[in-house]
Amino acid sequence: MSGRIPLRKRLLVRLLIASGLIAVCSVAATAWLAVETTTRALREEQGQVLADDMDVLSRLSGYAAAHPDWTGVEKTVRELSAKTGRRIALTTADRTPIADSAPPGTSLPRSAAATVDPLRTDTFSERGAQLGGTDPRVVGPYRLTAGERTKLDALARERQHCFAQFGIDTSLTRTPSGRPVLTQPEGSADLGYVPDACADGRLNTPMPTEEEALIALQKEARGCLTRAGLEPDMPLALGADLTPAGSLQTTAIAPAFVKAGEGKAWRAAQACLDDARRAQLDPYVAPAAELFLGGGGDAPAVRFDMSPANKTKVIGTAGLVLAVTVAVTAVVATRLVRPLRALTEAAQQPPDRHVRVPVTTRDETGILAAAFNELTERRERLEAQRRAMVSDIAHELRSPLTNIRGWLEVTRDGVVDPDPALLASLHDEALVLQRVIDDLRDLADADAGTLRLHPEPVRCDELLDQVAAAHRVAADAAGVSLRTAVDGTPWLNADPVRMRQALGNLVSNALRHTPAGGTVTLAARGDGDSVLLEVADTGSGMAPDDLAHVFDRFWRAEKSRSRRTGGSGLGLPIVRHLVAAHGGTAEVTSEPGTGSVFTLRLPGTAGQDEPPGEPTASVVPGGSDRSDSAPAERGTPSPRRQRGRSGT
Template identity: 70%
Template sequence: MKPRIPWRKRLLVRLLFTSVLIAVCSVAATAWLAVTTTTSALEEEQGQDLAADNRILAQLSGYAAVHPDWTGVRRTVRTLAAKTGRRIALTTADRTLIADSAGQGTPLPPRPAAAVDPLHTDTYTELGAQLSGIDPRAVGPFRLTAPEREKLDAVAKKVQECYDRVGIGVTVQHTPSGRPHVVVDDERDAPLEIKIGCGNFYGESTAETRDALDYPTSTETKALTALTDLARPCLQARDMDLGGPLSLTYDTTGRNPVSGGFLVTKKRTERGTDQNAKNCITNARRIQLEPYVAPAAELFLGIGDQVAPRFDMSRANKTRIVGAAGLVLAVTVAVTAVVATRLVRPLRALTLAAQQPPELHVRAPVRTRDETGLLAEAFNDLTERRERLEEQRKAMVSDIAHELRSPLTNIRGWLEVTRDGVVDPDPALLSSLHEEALVLQRIIDDLQDLAAADAGTLRVHREPVRAADLLDQVAAAHRVAADAAGVTLLTDPDGSAWLDADPVRMRQALGNLVSNAIRHTPADGTVTLAVRRDGDDVVLTVTDTGQGIAQEDLPHVFERFWRAEKSRSRRTGGSGLGLPIVRHLMAAHDGTAEVRSEPGKGAEFTLRLPGAAEPADVS
């Protein structure tokens, strides 16, 4: 009876459970991604709104910096509202409406967005305001007259032409007061002498032209004098500029319009003195500019007193999302069920083939090239190997029975005729019986070695061995057999090659190869034993000039009871156990055994083993 698999452990159920889990995770991840994306979009939109609000504040601050009041601001407010899509309203500090882009009677937002005051602003309103808190576009009495601007523009044009003649690019920029200044596009292209030369127009040094762009005009000088008078009381109140001169300078580039040098007589080392002086100058500038700028106002932005809509989902949207998620889940389950069924079908066929009796050697059909198909191919390969091993086992039993039957039959026959008195037990008969017993003993020893190798109990007793000595010993042991067969036995030793090996087992392995070579080499042939070093390895070869081995037989040379000559005659073949023993002995020595051969050109057996250093006590 086939065992029943619990439904919780079935592959189809597990695949369905996995797919449902994946689908749920996918839906959750998608929802999270949607919420995250929407949040990011909202944050980006809020960032864009903040940038638009800063632009609105900057433009209104610029308007206030160049106008003494808010009389004409309504047109500017309507234009900004149309460009930004925002509601813009300006009021005084007591909420008296100045200008509003919305209709009359529209309530103001609960709180103002910012204060519009060009004398108290920050770096976000206009670049340069961070130096003093005053909008740099508020210039007041420092604004140049039309004749002054025309004169300075002419000078700037001459300076630009001077730079152009020497191949240096410059740009003429204007400050909010109308003053031009020349900016070199790449400071590295303008050496100091060229700057000085172009500033003095190459020798045209006159009172009207010399450094005209770097010195204040009469309008600016007058404003600086008035600013000095406004700042002096503050400096004197803080023990600064007592009896000494106050030197204020004007930055013609407009970045830091006014700076000064101060004489401190009593508290020169007092911390905060420089900052106190700067505060005095800044306060004086605010007093000086106040008549020229619009009064401070409150800026309101938004859509009246309504609250901006927040991200929310209606019941219909929620239902739509849940329905979409359920549809995705249903489609996922259906597709997974179809795929799982197709996956399970070949597995069921494989299971059915594996449950058949072993002697039938049933193969599983291979219909795909995926993991299941590869598993079926592996199962079929395993079945083929099992069938081949079964055939080898049967052949081995038959071969062992044959190898043991022949000598036992000879011994039994001669003993029976001797017992019956038909033949006398003369020395020749006893020698024949002894030879048959030796054959039996050799077969049993070979089988015992193979059994020990299979069980992992084949032991070797390693010691330093000169490879050349092994060749000489094996050649001497087989010299008589080679002479009897008419085969020349040669050696090609290398005295520098040493092995860490069992000399008895190595002579056994080489002896098996030599005896096979002599057996398969015709008269007047040659068998050569050679040794050479190959890097850290030592290579032993046994080469003969016999009939060779067919290419299709080479993979089976080291199999048990295999013979190149299929007949079981001992004249052309042994027991078929010698070469398998050689392979196991090499494995026990961490080496390998290989064969190369061509029909009619002999064969070469190669034993490769790790080399060893020559012992220190060897002379």
């Protein structure tokens, strides 16, 4: 069988392929997740490093802006190194050390990370730097005296109070030079609306120190402004710029002297002022220095780069995972396929061998093996029943046929005359054959699901009376009392002919096993939505082991009983099939020496609105209390249907 299965269709190959795909997907997903997680972590680390670098550069630029030289910067360098956990070194342009957090003699990286020059800051990396490229914290000659600060503070509070009267909330911010500036809560120095009462201009007027510095700046820029074709003696004003780093002071040309749209002239004037301001502030700041960070400022950006060794590890790990997955799958698949192969081999054995397979597990395969064994047992039992049934049918048909053949042969040879008694005997034997054939046909229809029913409302008391009347003669001949008992007026929706056939088989069976003087009772009563029809006798009863086989075909409680004394063994199976066709069940209870009770449970139906009365009883002659009338013509079964419908 396995040789005819294509390789790709085999269970073991499918499991191996599935496990391999799962392993590959798992390894790929894990590798992708690891790369993504590592890359994200490295990017976050890189961002943190860049932020730390900017903080270091900002602190050192601020130190240079406030000191004319680098004396004392060693302490600041060591603090920054301890905070960031990195090496920080400052040198001159020719790499002469100024301050270094590393031990003396430690070599410097190949290139500097940045140049610390407060007069020429990197406006793209230095937070708070001005567009002019000068660190706003360089104050120089613009630093206000204590008296000037006090005077300006008073003017600032006065203007703040004025703004408050008009519902404008402001806050006081101080620039590095010491000048106070009023700002809105969001940090902008440009108030959108200034009431006329508050616009006295005193707070924005330069103080003497600032006037002196502005005059010096103007003189410094005069030559450049002249060359640019601008008025060299135009007055200068002070402007304020508030950034997230704080309030910063800057100078600007008075806008009245540069018209709107004269961008080229404004840019030329601003360049002259920037150069002049750097020359003016140069004596107040430390000289430019080179900044070295960590292991080298020229190191490339941190990124995920898998080395050949790591690639080998990943490939080796993936191969190991695949190998383990395939090995485990092969072991599991082998354990799964082995019992399936055993089942296949057992199923391919000849049917008469009834091979069984061992059940070694409790999983789905073990359940399948157990079900296969149960199926084999049922098939063996059915085969035995089939052989017994064929033998019983042959026996049932052989006897009457032998009798008919024998009498016909002796009549043909002239040994016996064909008198009425002989013809009556031959007729009886023909009726026996007809009953067996009818029973077999009914069972065949029931097995094939073609048993026809013609249901109609049936009153149970009338049904029982008709069955009792049909067996009145047989009960009288056997000396058995036949009684009926009905509780209320239950109704059935059933085929009356088939129900009389079923009850008739039970009554015939009861009369056969009840000795003279006994009683057979037909009873009907309601039980919820069901109707119970019972046939009870006071006969010999049955052993408990026999109850499970009562409804089996050709089964007799006493194996020695013949067809004429024990029936054909088909009556009770027919009863079970007829009741099942009506949606009901057939049950039996019995005790040896006490009798048996056959109970038919059928779905009930609504009947006429008659008040329930006391259970009534009637006795058929042969121990009867009253004589039952003959059944109605519509429901009277034919003689063929009423004779011989017995079971065990």
